[in-house]
Amino acid sequence: MKKIITITLILLLAFSLNSAVLAENKGEMITYQSENGPVEVPANPERVIVLSSFTGNVLALDVNLVGVDSWSKSNPNYDLEAVPAVTDENLEKILELNPDLIIGLSNIKNLSRLNKIAPTVTFTYGKLDYLEQHLEIAKLLNKEEEARAWIQDFKTRAQAAGEEIKDKIGEDATVTVIENFDKELYVFGENWARGTEILYQEMELKMPERVKELALEAGFHALSFEVLPEVAGDYLIISKNSETDTSFQETETYKNIPAVENGRVFEADSKKFYFNDPITLEYQLEFIKESFLNN
Template sequence: MFVIIVGCTNQTEEAEDTGEKETITYELENGSVEVPANPKRVVVLSTFAGNLMELDVNMVGVDTWTKMNPNFDEELADVEEVSDKSLEKLLELEPDLIIGLSNINNVDKLKEIAPTVTFTYDKVDYLTQHIEIGKLVNKEEEARAWVEDFKARANSIGEEIKAKIGEEATVTVIENFEKQLYVFGDNWGRGTEILYQQMGLQMPDKVKEMALTDGYYAISPEVLPEYAGDYIIFSKNAETETSFQETKTYKDIPAVKQGHIYEVDAQAFYFNDATTLDYQLDFFEKSFLGKD
């Protein structure tokens, strides 16, 4: 599984009077760190690559899950796949900034390679997270502009969707992963932040009861009808077991019968970075409203 989010704020420009590279101070949850004012070689060890893409920041290394995202293929074609354990490879890349979630390994060793900033998932909301990334790479103004534009677009599309499907219509987000089905709350990627937080679409009561607090909940295919809303978003791992879709239990779900289930590649849908949010919003517009 995965997710994201974090930090606090405040940065101050450092005077460049010694011939050294200009830096800024980024305020962390429990301290501060000096980072490049204009990072050129960033390594991302968790789910923030799409934020840096949106802010036009160069990356030299990303984690495996990010590298697998088909939407990132072109942008990351020449970017190395790395991990928090591949320290020698990271040294060779000579990063000037390393970014990851707070649960990554070897943070102290990573700090010896380059300034390292970690974020605690869900410490701040998904849009504030983008602003925090913007502050970190000295592009707060650009990050805030994107957030305001995204909110306006999502609100507009959300109103159209509610006008079409009804204010009380419910939406369930599911995913198949390692022989298990999951339903999701309102902050676990897969477009949940857009659907439930930004657009204000309704979550089925059973999903709200079981998944809202932890963010996700594992179920068996046999009980899926209990969690199925009027509409279903299926974040689908094609290589994982999907035979349940051939069962009568699945086919008898009203949303399935009515063609109100929308399938999308899970590897492109996991995250809630800025680039992925744009992709998810476009997917919802096309799926619910039939717009190209």
């Protein structure tokens, strides 16, 4: 109880100090129209904390990060060696990092307390498509022009690569994306990262009908190993987590899948494939091009 009271007093003091600073620097603030209403945020934030999902978006826009979630911290695509991992429950640590903006998903904890430390903006995952989401974060960070230019360039490059791939594998060839995690297998629809936005939305490669039934609406679907042959397309991309069980690849069921027999399986490091921010998307695009065009 004493600890809770102490944290509350610290946060109240931080809120008072931050309010004074914001009032003093009012000309340096902008109003961002968040999904929860208008929020006053720094025009040029310099100490951003991301509590979930959007670290790569902030990094891609060249904005300084002082704290990130643990999933982002372990992503080999990001250069975060000097940036500490924090959680939505680690309020004292967040306070020590003195952020001027906090970003996270809509389900983060302690939102009202976080708002007392710094302006906090949340997004509902999947409410916007993957490129609209990047644009919204760019608006929040006052970097809209840069984001629009990247989005247009990326779509052009991804679609052109898709035409090359379809010319090689055929218009009707199907592609399935799966991931192994914690003794389970998952299959993905068209909007749950793992390269799916590029494959299905930009390149318009075909998804097997069984995958549409299971994962298109929900985004992903957990499946028993025995069902894998039913969802495997002509090509199989595995977002592979080598730290969990991969023994399914040693079974006859897996080896007898046509994509496996024909050498049409492409394995990616799941840690590099989790997200759909610009840094991850650039990696995924190169992986997809290399896999399909140089196979």
